Amino acid sequence: SQELEQSPQSLIVQEGKNLTINCTSSKTLYGLYWYKQKYGEGLIFLMMLQKGGEEKSHEKITAKLDEKKQQSSLHITASQPSHAGIYLCGADAGGYQKVTFGTGTKLQVIP
Amino acid sequence: DTEVTQTPKHLVMGMTNKKSLKCEQHMGHRAMYWYKQKAKKPPELMFVYSYEKLSINESVPSRFSPECPNSSLLNLHLHALQPEDSALYLCASSQAGTNSPLHFGNGTRLTVT
Numbered sequence: 001s002q003e004l005e006q007s008p009q010s011l012i013v014q015e016g017k018n019l020t021i022n023c024t025s026s027k028t029l030y031g032l033y034w035y036k037q038k039y040g041e042g043l044i045f046l047m048m049l050q051k052g053g054e055e056k057s058h059e060k061i062t063a064k065l066d067e068k069k070q071q072s073s074l075h076i077t078a079s080q081p082s083h084a085g086i087y088l089c090g091a092d093a094g095g096y097q098k099v100t101f102g103t104g105t106k107l108q109v110i111p
Numbered sequence: 112d113t114e115v116t117q118t119p120k121h122l123v124m125g126m127t128n129k130k131s132l133k134c135e136q137h138m139g140h141r142a143m144y145w146y147k148q149k150a151k152k153p154p155e156l157m158f159v160y161s162y163e164k165l166s167i168n169e170s171v172p173s174r175f176s177p178e179c180p181n182s183s184l185l186n187l188h189l190h191a192l193q194p195e196d197s198a199l200y201l202c203a204s205s206q207a208g209t210n211s212p213l214h215f216g217n218g219t220r221l222t223v224t
Binding site: 030031033035040041042043044045048050088090092096097098099100101102103104 | 153
């Protein structure tokens with residue numbers, strides 16, 4: 001089965017600082033999703049990356065996919081308290097709609 | 112606001128009870144999912160329905176019984192649960208096929224006493 005390891009496990013940053021979260025897969029990535037979750041709530045879809053080298057941005061969040069490294073990164077520019085939450089990467093194991101999730105990164109942003 | 116609605120938001124049940132979790136989506140999606148999430152862990156896949164047919168069962172105990180009455184509804188019937196089944200149960204939907212992002216509901220917080 002596909003395993004997704006995220007780093008760091010948790011992150012505390014000052015408001016206005018930039019940060020990066022990494023997601024590394026044990027298998028070839030055919031596509032990768034990034035989600036955000038607030039405690040006890042559902043997952044909010046952020047973006048999907050499908051091709052090696054692809055980069056997408058939404059507001060102050062940018063995600064990249066490096067197929068060769070089987071890795072994706074999520075970068076937040078000028079962090080705000082509203083960015084706080086748990087960030088999860090997810091991948092579909094070979095196209096069977098069997099989406100598994102990474103270990104998660106808990107982000108706290110201090111005003 | 113989520114376009115996938117789950118009810119109830121909270122549920123407390125005894126080990127001998129029978130209860131059901133409900134999920135509804137109106138996005139025209141033909142794939143629906145149940146996930147289980149324990150505290151401080153990522154969601155774990157339980158079941159996938161594609162075109163109202165069960166396509167994936169991740170070796171879930173039979174005390175959990177899924178049902179997909181139509182393309183908009185997904186139920187999870189619960190019977191004789193154990194305290195370790197207490198968790199957040201998340202429903203999701205997506206377009207059928209590969210590389211279609213899942214859209215999640217806000218979950219049902221289940222406590223088994």
